[in-house]
Amino acid sequence: MSDPVSSSQTAAGQPARRAMMMGGALLALVLVVFALGKLGVLPSGQALQGWMDGMGDSPWGLPALILLFCIAAFIGMPQFALIALAVGVFGPWQGATYSWIATLCSGALTFYVGRLAGEAAFRRYAGKSANRIAGFIGRNAFVASAVVRNVPTGPFLLVNMAFGVSRARFWPYLAGMGLGSLPKILLIAFAGRSLMAALQGNMMTAIGLALAAVGLYSGVAWWMRRRAESRRQSVALIGKDQVDISERSAE
Template structure:
Protein backbone atom coordinates (compact mmCIF):
# COMPACT_ATOMS: atom_id res chain seq x y z
CA UNK A 1 0.00 0.00 0.00
CA UNK A 2 1.43 3.38 -1.05
CA UNK A 3 2.14 6.24 1.34
CA UNK A 4 -0.48 8.37 -0.44
CA UNK A 5 -3.11 5.66 0.04
CA UNK A 6 -2.24 5.45 3.75
CA UNK A 7 -2.67 9.21 4.08
CA UNK A 8 -6.02 9.02 2.32
CA UNK A 9 -7.20 6.22 4.60
CA UNK A 10 -6.04 8.17 7.67
CA UNK A 11 -7.89 11.29 6.53
CA UNK A 12 -11.07 9.34 5.74
CA UNK A 13 -10.90 7.48 9.06
CA UNK A 14 -10.48 10.76 10.94
CA UNK A 15 -13.51 12.25 9.19
CA UNK A 16 -15.56 9.14 9.93
CA UNK A 17 -14.56 9.14 13.61
CA UNK A 18 -15.48 12.82 14.02
CA UNK A 19 -18.84 12.30 12.30
CA UNK A 20 -19.55 9.20 14.40
CA UNK A 21 -18.61 11.00 17.62
CA UNK A 22 -20.87 13.93 16.70
CA UNK A 23 -23.82 11.63 15.99
CA UNK A 24 -23.30 9.59 19.17
CA UNK A 25 -22.94 12.76 21.26
CA UNK A 26 -26.24 14.06 19.91
CA UNK A 27 -28.01 10.71 20.34
CA UNK A 28 -26.80 10.57 23.94
CA UNK A 29 -28.42 13.95 24.57
CA UNK A 30 -25.18 15.87 24.56
CA UNK A 31 -26.66 18.66 22.46
CA UNK A 32 -28.95 19.45 25.41
CA UNK A 33 -25.88 20.83 27.17
CA UNK A 34 -26.12 23.82 24.85
CA UNK A 35 -29.34 24.69 26.68
CA UNK A 36 -28.60 26.96 29.68
CA UNK A 37 -31.16 25.22 31.90
CA UNK A 38 -29.78 21.74 31.21
CA UNK A 39 -26.22 23.00 31.57
CA UNK A 40 -27.03 24.60 34.91
CA UNK A 41 -28.36 21.26 36.16
CA UNK A 42 -25.15 19.52 35.10
CA UNK A 43 -23.01 22.10 36.90
CA UNK A 44 -25.05 22.09 40.11
CA UNK A 45 -23.09 20.67 43.00
CA UNK A 46 -19.80 21.29 41.20
CA UNK A 47 -19.23 24.93 42.12
CA UNK A 48 -15.44 24.57 42.22
CA UNK A 49 -15.16 22.50 39.05
CA UNK A 50 -18.01 24.24 37.20
CA UNK A 51 -15.71 26.57 35.21
CA UNK A 52 -13.45 23.68 34.17
CA UNK A 53 -16.43 21.53 33.15
CA UNK A 54 -17.93 24.41 31.19
CA UNK A 55 -14.68 25.21 29.37
CA UNK A 56 -14.23 21.55 28.40
CA UNK A 57 -17.82 21.25 27.18
CA UNK A 58 -17.47 24.46 25.20
CA UNK A 59 -14.21 23.11 23.76
CA UNK A 60 -16.01 20.01 22.50
CA UNK A 61 -18.72 21.90 20.59
CA UNK A 62 -16.60 23.09 17.61
CA UNK A 63 -14.92 19.70 17.23
CA UNK A 64 -18.31 17.98 16.99
CA UNK A 65 -19.87 20.73 14.83
CA UNK A 66 -22.25 21.84 17.58
CA UNK A 67 -23.35 25.50 17.72
CA UNK A 68 -21.26 27.69 20.00
CA UNK A 69 -23.66 30.63 20.40
CA UNK A 70 -25.97 28.85 22.90
CA UNK A 71 -22.90 28.06 25.02
CA UNK A 72 -21.86 31.72 24.93
CA UNK A 73 -25.32 32.80 26.04
CA UNK A 74 -25.24 30.18 28.80
CA UNK A 75 -21.89 31.56 29.97
CA UNK A 76 -23.43 34.99 30.53
CA UNK A 77 -26.42 33.55 32.39
CA UNK A 78 -24.38 31.21 34.59
CA UNK A 79 -21.20 33.16 35.28
CA UNK A 80 -22.02 36.82 34.62
CA UNK A 81 -20.51 39.29 32.14
CA UNK A 82 -16.91 39.11 33.33
CA UNK A 83 -16.19 35.48 34.15
CA UNK A 84 -18.64 34.40 31.47
CA UNK A 85 -16.43 36.04 28.85
CA UNK A 86 -13.28 34.52 30.38
CA UNK A 87 -14.65 30.97 30.41
CA UNK A 88 -16.38 31.20 27.03
CA UNK A 89 -13.44 32.64 25.10
CA UNK A 90 -11.17 30.05 26.71
CA UNK A 91 -13.48 27.22 25.67
CA UNK A 92 -14.01 28.62 22.17
CA UNK A 93 -10.26 29.01 21.62
CA UNK A 94 -9.62 25.51 22.99
CA UNK A 95 -12.19 24.01 20.63
CA UNK A 96 -10.95 25.95 17.61
CA UNK A 97 -7.39 24.86 18.36
CA UNK A 98 -8.38 21.21 18.77
CA UNK A 99 -10.18 21.16 15.41
CA UNK A 100 -7.20 22.86 13.76
CA UNK A 101 -4.74 20.30 15.15
CA UNK A 102 -6.89 17.37 14.06
CA UNK A 103 -6.91 18.66 10.49
CA UNK A 104 -3.25 19.69 10.54
CA UNK A 105 -1.81 16.39 11.76
CA UNK A 106 -4.25 13.91 10.28
CA UNK A 107 -5.32 15.34 6.93
CA UNK A 108 -3.02 18.13 5.69
CA UNK A 109 -0.41 15.85 4.09
CA UNK A 110 -3.11 14.03 2.14
CA UNK A 111 -4.75 17.30 1.02
CA UNK A 112 -1.41 18.76 -0.06
CA UNK A 113 -0.71 15.59 -2.03
CA UNK A 114 -4.04 15.84 -3.82
CA UNK A 115 -4.02 19.60 -4.41
CA UNK A 116 -0.50 20.03 -5.68
CA UNK A 117 -1.28 22.47 -8.49
CA UNK A 118 0.25 25.93 -8.77
CA UNK A 119 -2.98 27.68 -7.75
CA UNK A 120 -3.20 25.70 -4.51
CA UNK A 121 0.49 26.18 -3.77
CA UNK A 122 0.20 29.96 -4.24
CA UNK A 123 -2.91 30.09 -2.06
CA UNK A 124 -1.28 27.93 0.59
CA UNK A 125 1.80 30.15 0.59
CA UNK A 126 -0.25 33.34 0.94
CA UNK A 127 -2.22 31.89 3.84
CA UNK A 128 1.01 30.86 5.48
CA UNK A 129 2.43 34.37 5.14
CA UNK A 130 -0.67 36.41 5.97
CA UNK A 131 -2.90 33.79 7.50
CA UNK A 132 -3.63 35.72 10.67
CA UNK A 133 -5.29 38.45 8.59
CA UNK A 134 -7.58 35.89 6.97
CA UNK A 135 -8.37 34.42 10.39
CA UNK A 136 -9.14 37.93 11.67
CA UNK A 137 -11.58 38.66 8.85
CA UNK A 138 -13.38 35.33 9.12
CA UNK A 139 -13.71 35.67 12.91
CA UNK A 140 -14.97 39.25 12.79
CA UNK A 141 -17.10 38.81 9.68
CA UNK A 142 -18.83 35.38 9.74
CA UNK A 143 -18.85 34.70 6.00
CA UNK A 144 -18.32 30.95 6.42
CA UNK A 145 -19.41 28.37 9.03
CA UNK A 146 -17.23 28.80 12.12
CA UNK A 147 -16.77 25.10 12.90
CA UNK A 148 -15.88 24.21 9.32
CA UNK A 149 -13.30 27.01 9.20
CA UNK A 150 -11.49 25.57 12.20
CA UNK A 151 -10.74 22.42 10.25
CA UNK A 152 -10.11 24.29 6.99
CA UNK A 153 -7.37 26.43 8.53
CA UNK A 154 -5.66 23.30 9.77
CA UNK A 155 -5.23 22.20 6.15
CA UNK A 156 -3.22 25.34 5.33
CA UNK A 157 0.33 26.21 6.34
CA UNK A 158 -0.62 29.02 8.71
CA UNK A 159 1.50 28.68 11.91
CA UNK A 160 -0.48 27.20 14.77
CA UNK A 161 0.21 30.00 17.25
CA UNK A 162 -0.64 32.69 14.68
CA UNK A 163 -3.99 30.94 14.25
CA UNK A 164 -4.61 30.57 17.99
CA UNK A 165 -3.75 34.17 18.87
CA UNK A 166 -5.72 35.64 15.95
CA UNK A 167 -8.72 33.41 16.76
CA UNK A 168 -8.65 34.45 20.42
CA UNK A 169 -8.35 38.18 19.72
CA UNK A 170 -10.91 38.38 16.94
CA UNK A 171 -13.49 36.03 18.46
CA UNK A 172 -13.42 38.16 21.61
CA UNK A 173 -15.63 41.07 20.38
CA UNK A 174 -18.54 38.85 19.36
CA UNK A 175 -18.12 36.63 22.40
CA UNK A 176 -18.15 39.65 24.71
CA UNK A 177 -21.19 41.18 23.02
CA UNK A 178 -23.47 38.17 23.39
CA UNK A 179 -22.30 37.27 26.89
CA UNK A 180 -22.69 40.80 28.28
CA UNK A 181 -26.18 40.93 26.77
CA UNK A 182 -27.22 37.49 28.00
CA UNK A 183 -25.99 38.27 31.52
CA UNK A 184 -28.66 41.00 31.69
CA UNK A 185 -31.57 38.69 30.85
CA UNK A 186 -32.34 37.51 34.43
CA UNK A 187 -32.74 41.15 35.52
CA UNK A 188 -34.76 41.93 32.40
CA UNK A 189 -37.22 39.13 33.22
CA UNK A 190 -37.74 40.81 36.60
CA UNK A 191 -38.59 44.06 34.84
CA UNK A 192 -35.23 45.70 35.48
CA UNK A 193 -32.94 47.04 32.77
CA UNK A 194 -29.33 46.73 33.88
CA UNK A 195 -26.45 48.65 32.27
CA UNK A 196 -25.19 45.40 30.75
CA UNK A 197 -28.41 45.22 28.71
CA UNK A 198 -27.64 48.45 26.87
CA UNK A 199 -23.92 47.77 26.60
CA UNK A 200 -24.55 44.25 25.27
CA UNK A 201 -27.18 45.46 22.79
CA UNK A 202 -24.80 48.13 21.48
CA UNK A 203 -21.98 45.62 21.11
CA UNK A 204 -24.23 43.12 19.30
CA UNK A 205 -25.38 45.86 16.92
CA UNK A 206 -21.74 46.75 16.21
CA UNK A 207 -20.85 43.10 15.55
CA UNK A 208 -23.88 42.66 13.27
CA UNK A 209 -22.91 45.73 11.23
CA UNK A 210 -19.39 44.44 10.59
CA UNK A 211 -20.29 42.31 7.51
CA UNK A 212 -21.98 45.29 5.79
CA UNK A 213 -19.05 47.55 6.65
CA UNK A 214 -16.56 44.98 5.36
CA UNK A 215 -18.40 44.47 2.07
CA UNK A 216 -18.62 48.23 1.53
CA UNK A 217 -14.93 48.65 2.27
CA UNK A 218 -13.99 45.74 -0.02
CA UNK A 219 -15.88 47.31 -2.95
CA UNK A 220 -14.10 50.65 -2.62
Protein backbone atom coordinates in the same frame (compact mmCIF):
# COMPACT_ATOMS: atom_id res chain seq x y z
CA MET B 1 -17.75 28.54 -12.32
CA SER B 2 -18.73 31.05 -9.63
CA ASP B 3 -16.10 32.29 -7.22
CA PRO B 4 -16.70 30.53 -3.87
CA VAL B 5 -15.19 33.39 -1.91
CA SER B 6 -17.29 36.02 -3.68
CA SER B 7 -20.51 34.05 -3.27
CA SER B 8 -20.00 33.60 0.47
CA GLN B 9 -19.11 37.28 0.83
CA THR B 10 -22.33 38.21 -0.97
CA ALA B 11 -24.30 36.07 1.49
CA ALA B 12 -22.57 37.83 4.36
CA GLY B 13 -22.99 41.34 3.07
CA GLN B 14 -26.15 42.61 4.74
CA PRO B 15 -24.94 43.91 8.12
CA ALA B 16 -27.63 46.59 8.47
CA ARG B 17 -30.49 44.16 8.01
CA ARG B 18 -28.92 41.64 10.36
CA ALA B 19 -28.34 44.33 13.00
CA MET B 20 -31.98 45.43 12.80
CA MET B 21 -33.19 41.85 13.17
CA MET B 22 -30.90 41.14 16.12
CA GLY B 23 -31.77 44.43 17.78
CA GLY B 24 -35.50 43.85 17.41
CA ALA B 25 -35.29 40.29 18.70
CA LEU B 26 -33.14 41.28 21.67
CA LEU B 27 -35.35 44.22 22.64
CA ALA B 28 -38.42 41.99 22.42
CA LEU B 29 -36.71 39.45 24.67
CA VAL B 30 -35.79 42.18 27.17
CA LEU B 31 -39.42 43.33 27.33
CA VAL B 32 -40.66 39.77 27.84
CA VAL B 33 -38.13 39.08 30.61
CA PHE B 34 -38.95 42.40 32.28
CA ALA B 35 -42.68 41.64 32.23
CA LEU B 36 -42.27 38.06 33.49
CA GLY B 37 -39.95 39.26 36.25
CA LYS B 38 -42.51 41.83 37.39
CA LEU B 39 -45.20 39.14 37.43
CA GLY B 40 -43.02 36.83 39.54
CA VAL B 41 -42.90 34.11 36.88
CA LEU B 42 -39.09 34.28 36.68
CA PRO B 43 -36.70 34.30 39.66
CA SER B 44 -35.49 37.67 40.88
CA GLY B 45 -32.26 39.13 39.60
CA GLN B 46 -30.70 38.80 43.06
CA ALA B 47 -31.54 35.09 43.30
CA LEU B 48 -30.19 34.42 39.83
CA GLN B 49 -27.00 36.35 40.56
CA GLY B 50 -26.47 34.33 43.75
CA TRP B 51 -26.81 31.07 41.83
CA MET B 52 -24.32 32.26 39.20
CA ASP B 53 -21.84 33.30 41.88
CA GLY B 54 -22.04 29.81 43.38
CA MET B 55 -21.35 28.18 40.01
CA GLY B 56 -18.49 30.57 39.33
CA ASP B 57 -16.75 29.58 42.55
CA SER B 58 -16.53 25.93 41.49
CA PRO B 59 -12.96 24.87 40.50
CA TRP B 60 -14.42 22.52 37.88
CA GLY B 61 -16.41 25.14 36.02
CA LEU B 62 -13.75 26.20 33.52
CA PRO B 63 -12.34 22.68 32.82
CA ALA B 64 -15.88 21.37 32.27
CA LEU B 65 -16.67 24.21 29.87
CA ILE B 66 -13.43 23.64 27.92
CA LEU B 67 -14.30 19.94 27.59
CA LEU B 68 -17.81 20.83 26.42
CA PHE B 69 -16.50 23.26 23.78
CA CYS B 70 -14.00 20.67 22.50
CA ILE B 71 -16.64 17.94 22.22
CA ALA B 72 -19.18 20.31 20.68
CA ALA B 73 -16.70 21.26 17.94
CA PHE B 74 -16.87 17.70 16.60
CA ILE B 75 -20.66 17.41 16.68
CA GLY B 76 -21.41 20.78 15.12
CA MET B 77 -23.10 22.50 18.06
CA PRO B 78 -23.40 26.26 17.31
CA GLN B 79 -20.96 28.43 19.23
CA PHE B 80 -23.67 31.00 19.93
CA ALA B 81 -25.49 28.32 21.95
CA LEU B 82 -22.33 27.33 23.83
CA ILE B 83 -21.48 30.92 24.72
CA ALA B 84 -25.07 31.62 25.77
CA LEU B 85 -24.94 28.54 28.00
CA ALA B 86 -21.72 29.75 29.64
CA VAL B 87 -23.15 33.24 30.17
CA GLY B 88 -26.31 31.74 31.63
CA VAL B 89 -24.40 29.52 34.06
CA PHE B 90 -21.49 31.73 35.11
CA GLY B 91 -22.90 35.20 34.55
CA PRO B 92 -22.21 37.72 31.76
CA TRP B 93 -18.58 38.64 32.40
CA GLN B 94 -17.18 35.44 33.90
CA GLY B 95 -19.12 33.44 31.33
CA ALA B 96 -17.68 35.57 28.53
CA THR B 97 -14.13 35.11 29.84
CA TYR B 98 -14.59 31.36 30.23
CA SER B 99 -16.12 31.14 26.74
CA TRP B 100 -13.15 32.97 25.24
CA ILE B 101 -10.67 30.61 26.92
CA ALA B 102 -12.69 27.54 25.91
CA THR B 103 -12.92 28.82 22.33
CA LEU B 104 -9.13 29.11 22.13
CA CYS B 105 -8.66 25.62 23.58
CA SER B 106 -11.10 23.99 21.17
CA GLY B 107 -9.59 26.00 18.31
CA ALA B 108 -6.11 24.73 19.18
CA LEU B 109 -7.40 21.16 19.29
CA THR B 110 -9.17 21.31 15.93
CA PHE B 111 -6.18 23.08 14.33
CA TYR B 112 -3.91 20.18 15.24
CA VAL B 113 -6.55 17.64 14.23
CA GLY B 114 -6.30 19.12 10.74
CA ARG B 115 -2.52 19.22 10.81
CA LEU B 116 -2.20 15.61 11.97
CA ALA B 117 -4.98 14.27 9.72
CA GLY B 118 -3.52 15.87 6.59
CA GLU B 119 -5.01 17.33 3.45
CA ALA B 120 -6.49 14.11 2.06
CA ALA B 121 -8.57 13.57 5.19
CA PHE B 122 -9.66 17.21 5.19
CA ARG B 123 -10.77 16.99 1.56
CA ARG B 124 -12.79 13.85 2.21
CA TYR B 125 -14.43 15.30 5.31
CA ALA B 126 -15.06 18.80 3.95
CA GLY B 127 -16.34 17.70 0.54
CA LYS B 128 -17.76 20.57 -1.50
CA SER B 129 -17.05 23.07 1.28
CA ALA B 130 -13.27 22.69 0.97
CA ASN B 131 -12.78 25.30 -1.77
CA ARG B 132 -14.99 27.87 -0.06
CA ILE B 133 -13.25 27.47 3.29
CA ALA B 134 -9.76 27.39 1.77
CA GLY B 135 -10.54 30.62 -0.07
CA PHE B 136 -10.40 32.57 3.18
CA ILE B 137 -6.98 31.32 4.22
CA GLY B 138 -4.67 33.96 2.82
CA ARG B 139 -1.03 34.72 3.40
CA ASN B 140 -1.62 36.44 6.75
CA ALA B 141 -2.79 33.79 9.21
CA PHE B 142 -3.59 36.35 11.92
CA VAL B 143 -5.87 38.48 9.73
CA ALA B 144 -7.48 35.47 8.06
CA SER B 145 -8.20 33.76 11.37
CA ALA B 146 -9.75 36.94 12.79
CA VAL B 147 -11.86 37.73 9.72
CA VAL B 148 -13.19 34.21 9.19
CA ARG B 149 -14.87 34.24 12.62
CA ASN B 150 -17.27 36.95 11.39
CA VAL B 151 -17.85 35.86 7.79
CA PRO B 152 -20.05 32.79 7.11
CA THR B 153 -17.74 30.12 5.70
CA GLY B 154 -18.36 26.73 7.24
CA PRO B 155 -18.51 24.72 10.46
CA PHE B 156 -16.07 25.67 13.23
CA LEU B 157 -14.34 22.28 12.94
CA LEU B 158 -13.73 22.51 9.19
CA VAL B 159 -12.53 26.11 9.30
CA ASN B 160 -9.95 25.36 11.98
CA MET B 161 -8.89 22.11 10.32
CA ALA B 162 -8.29 24.08 7.11
CA PHE B 163 -5.84 26.32 8.96
CA GLY B 164 -4.10 23.25 10.34
CA VAL B 165 -3.84 21.66 6.91
CA SER B 166 -2.50 24.88 5.38
CA ARG B 167 0.90 26.38 6.00
CA ALA B 168 -0.54 28.75 8.60
CA ARG B 169 1.56 29.17 11.75
CA PHE B 170 -0.17 28.22 14.97
CA TRP B 171 0.39 31.31 17.14
CA PRO B 172 -0.78 33.92 14.58
CA TYR B 173 -3.78 31.68 13.89
CA LEU B 174 -4.61 31.44 17.60
CA ALA B 175 -4.14 35.18 18.16
CA GLY B 176 -6.41 35.95 15.21
CA MET B 177 -9.06 33.61 16.54
CA GLY B 178 -8.82 35.24 19.95
CA LEU B 179 -9.48 38.66 18.41
CA GLY B 180 -12.09 37.54 15.89
CA SER B 181 -14.19 35.63 18.41
CA LEU B 182 -14.57 38.63 20.75
CA PRO B 183 -17.51 40.35 18.93
CA LYS B 184 -19.70 37.26 19.20
CA ILE B 185 -18.77 36.65 22.84
CA LEU B 186 -19.25 40.30 23.83
CA LEU B 187 -22.60 40.42 22.03
CA ILE B 188 -23.90 37.55 24.15
CA ALA B 189 -22.31 38.92 27.34
CA PHE B 190 -23.95 42.33 26.84
CA ALA B 191 -27.23 40.61 25.98
CA GLY B 192 -26.99 38.51 29.14
CA ARG B 193 -26.30 41.58 31.26
CA SER B 194 -29.23 43.30 29.58
CA LEU B 195 -31.55 40.47 30.57
CA MET B 196 -30.21 40.56 34.14
CA ALA B 197 -30.99 44.28 34.28
CA ALA B 198 -34.50 43.57 32.99
CA LEU B 199 -35.02 40.99 35.75
CA GLN B 200 -33.85 43.55 38.31
CA GLY B 201 -36.37 46.08 36.99
CA ASN B 202 -33.80 48.42 35.38
CA MET B 203 -35.57 48.80 32.06
CA MET B 204 -33.55 51.68 30.61
CA THR B 205 -30.27 49.98 31.52
CA ALA B 206 -31.51 46.79 29.89
CA ILE B 207 -32.43 48.57 26.65
CA GLY B 208 -29.15 50.51 26.61
CA LEU B 209 -27.10 47.33 27.05
CA ALA B 210 -29.10 45.55 24.35
CA LEU B 211 -28.47 48.36 21.87
CA ALA B 212 -24.79 48.47 22.84
CA ALA B 213 -24.52 44.73 22.25
CA VAL B 214 -25.98 44.90 18.76
CA GLY B 215 -24.03 48.05 17.85
CA LEU B 216 -20.72 46.60 18.98
CA TYR B 217 -21.22 43.31 17.19
CA SER B 218 -22.50 44.90 13.98
CA GLY B 219 -19.68 47.45 13.85
CA VAL B 220 -16.89 44.94 14.29
CA ALA B 221 -18.51 42.39 11.98
CA TRP B 222 -18.88 45.08 9.27
CA TRP B 223 -15.19 45.97 9.60
CA MET B 224 -14.24 42.30 9.38
CA ARG B 225 -16.30 41.86 6.22
CA ARG B 226 -14.62 44.87 4.66
CA ARG B 227 -11.27 43.26 5.40
CA ALA B 228 -12.50 40.06 3.76
CA GLU B 229 -13.54 41.95 0.62
CA SER B 230 -10.13 43.63 0.38
CA ARG B 231 -8.20 40.35 0.53
CA ARG B 232 -9.67 38.17 -2.16
CA GLN B 233 -6.43 36.29 -2.79
CA SER B 234 -6.08 32.80 -1.43
CA VAL B 235 -3.27 30.27 -1.28
CA ALA B 236 -3.46 26.54 -1.75
CA LEU B 237 -3.64 24.11 1.09
CA ILE B 238 -0.75 21.64 1.14
CA GLY B 239 -1.32 20.42 -2.39
CA LYS B 240 -1.53 22.50 -5.55
CA ASP B 241 -5.08 21.67 -6.61
CA GLN B 242 -8.26 22.90 -5.05
CA VAL B 243 -11.12 20.55 -4.42
CA ASP B 244 -14.07 20.62 -6.77
CA ILE B 245 -16.32 17.61 -6.41
CA SER B 246 -18.58 18.58 -9.32
CA GLU B 247 -15.70 18.83 -11.78
CA ARG B 248 -14.23 15.53 -10.68
CA SER B 249 -17.55 13.72 -10.93
CA ALA B 250 -18.09 15.14 -14.43
CA GLU B 251 -14.77 13.83 -15.73
